[in-house]
Amino acid sequence: MFKNNKASLAIIAALSGLTLAGCGGGSSMDTTPNPVVPPPASSAPTWTAGVFEPSDDLKNFCETPRTGNDPFNNNEPYPDQAGSALYEKLWLRSWSDETYLWYDEITDNDPESFDTVAEYFAQLKTEELTDSGDKKDNFHFSEPSEDYFQEAQSGVTSGYGINWAFIGDSADRILRVAYLEDDSPASQIGFQRGDTVLEVDGISINTNTQAGVDTLNEGLFSPTNGDSHTIVVRSNDGAEKTFNVTAGNIEQTPVQNVKTITTANGTNVGYMQFNSHIGVAQEGLIAAVNKFKTDNVEELVIDFRYNGGGLLALSSQLAYMVAGSANVQNRIYYQTQQNDKQPVESPFPFIDEEIDYSTFFSTGESLPDLNLSKVYVLSTSGTCSASEAFINGLKGIDAEVVLIGDTTCGKPYGFTPTHNCATTYYTIQFSGVNSKGFGEYAAGFTPTPTPQFDADVKGCVVSDDFDNQLGDPNEGILSTALYHIDNNGTCPVSTASASIKTQVQSAAGDSKQLLPLNAPDNFNRGNMDLTWPTLNKDK
Numbered sequence: 001m002f003k004n005n006k007a008s009l010a011i012i013a014a015l016s017g018l019t020l021a022g023c024g025g026g027s028s029m030d031t032t033p034n035p036v037v038p039p040p041a042s043s044a045p046t047w048t049a050g051v052f053e054p055s056d057d058l059k060n061f062c063e064t065p066r067t068g069n070d071p072f073n074n075n076e077p078y079p080d081q082a083g084s085a086l087y088e089k090l091w092l093r094s095w096s097d098e099t100y101l102w103y104d105e106i107t108d109n110d111p112e113s114f115d116t117v118a119e120y121f122a123q124l125k126t127e128e129l130t131d132s133g134d135k136k137d138n139f140h141f142s143e144p145s146e147d148y149f150q151e152a153q154s155g156v157t158s159g160y161g162i163n164w165a166f167i168g169d170s171a172d173r174i175l176r177v178a179y180l181e182d183d184s185p186a187s188q189i190g191f192q193r194g195d196t197v198l199e200v201d202g203i204s205i206n207t208n209t210q211a212g213v214d215t216l217n218e219g220l221f222s223p224t225n226g227d228s229h230t231i232v233v234r235s236n237d238g239a240e241k242t243f244n245v246t247a248g249n250i251e252q253t254p255v256q257n258v259k260t261i262t263t264a265n266g267t268n269v270g271y272m273q274f275n276s277h278i279g280v281a282q283e284g285l286i287a288a289v290n291k292f293k294t295d296n297v298e299e300l301v302i303d304f305r306y307n308g309g310g311l312l313a314l315s316s317q318l319a320y321m322v323a324g325s326a327n328v329q330n331r332i333y334y335q336t337q338q339n340d341k342q343p344v345e346s347p348f349p350f351i352d353e354e355i356d357y358s359t360f361f362s363t364g365e366s367l368p369d370l371n372l373s374k375v376y377v378l379s380t381s382g383t384c385s386a387s388e389a390f391i392n393g394l395k396g397i398d399a400e401v402v403l404i405g406d407t408t409c410g411k412p413y414g415f416t417p418t419h420n421c422a423t424t425y426y427t428i429q430f431s432g433v434n435s436k437g438f439g440e441y442a443a444g445f446t447p448t449p450t451p452q453f454d455a456d457v458k459g460c461v462v463s464d465d466f467d468n469q470l471g472d473p474n475e476g477i478l479s480t481a482l483y484h485i486d487n488n489g490t491c492p493v494s495t496a497s498a499s500i501k502t503q504v505q506s507a508a509g510d511s512k513q514l515l516p517l518n519a520p521d522n523f524n525r526g527n528m529d530l531t532w533p534t535l536n537k538d539k
Helices: 085-099 117-122 145-154 185-189 210-221 281-294 312-328 386-395 476-486
Strands: 008-012 141-144 156-159 162-167 174-180 196-200 228-234 240-246 248-251 255-262 268-274 299-303 332-338 353-356 361-366 374-379 400-405 418-420 423-426 430-433 446-448 456-461 502-505 532-536
Touching (some): 085 117, 085 418, 145 156, 185 240, 210 228, 268 281, 281 312, 299 312, 312 386, 332 386, 374 476, 400 446, 456 476
Parallel strands (some): 374 400, 446 456
Antiparallel strands (some): 008 532, 141 423, 156 248, 174 196, 228 240, 255 268, 418 423
């Protein structure tokens, strides 16, 4: 466990980037714009196959350096210096060679043979396949640093507040509303879970032209604050509805639908929908646990079906609040495994204190706990990363996890979101294991009434139910969990197959492409980040 009132938490994140650290800059309080001085011609970098300069010597030399002060780093001057695209590429190359988990599987191609920095970064990863034939690395991406810090520090994204779900195979192109952010533009004008998109700005969802797909992508996934689009949907009752919706800056509501449900047999069951492990979720999780304590819940259901991950620190806090000190017994929550160029990290504990996620210091305030030895987790293929670490961490201390829904996404990997020249990069840098040393769930955790393998979890397979609202006891996955509670751990005979694939596009509409034409590898990542805090004790 974590007991240190003055301990600072230096966050390392994975696969979506929710670290709240600054992106550089000196310690000077001078607020005048930083001058941009070109490097001497003699220092221009060159590429030699197999020879790697230290990444620190190449960092912050930018083709288009920023000037002025960084609003996300205490208004410190930007660290950018005048450089070139080659500088940026060679920094990426060295950084990848130093930190990428499978660095020896990267082909060392000439960076000058790639037109852009983005194209060069895209291939700085393994091309190996898993035993099942899937890509070994599906989690390699980047985003503008401004977007990263805006979401990380406030949970704010630009969009409508709709979290979309693609249903079935990519060719089916069935797009439905998975859930809505509270008080968002979409929720205020009447969008509901289950609404199925028919057309956008007059273009059918089934268009087969590139121009049409571009219109759909723009209207659904790329709206910026102030943009308005017309979306026609079919609701669950069969009625067609036309909405003119304007994008705004959306404050995410990661904890929703907190309630206590009494089953037919009189069992008090706590339920909460938890969508993303971001820092602003801490307050909601604490409030939910305190409510469940007051309500004397006997069982707990956590709805992770659309939770693509987030801060590992928050995942550890939630695991502690579920299990409590009596079940944790000072065992570890997570242990990283990095490449052979990196030092061995200290094990990561169950955290039993609140964290100030703006500074990454413990507040010294103890977390409430439920002291439960069993928890129900609702899952889909969009349940990823820090959500899977929660499952694995509790299994590592022999807490009983019951999985209801579909096989999780399978991402036992993490990385540090790293900033350079106004872009934040994510490349896999570690995997993780629990207290028992297990972390081999790259194919996901699978619910089954009769577990046989290490990645099998006791539970029931059932399809996501878009015809009922989340938190409704009649909704398919939740009703299956309640049945399992009331019937001595058995699955209902009518449990539906979860063979229909669901891909969730998270939060409000960040830049994703409409399947099947230009789907990126990381479409299904949602907020798939796994965050690793290193505990640095102050003297």
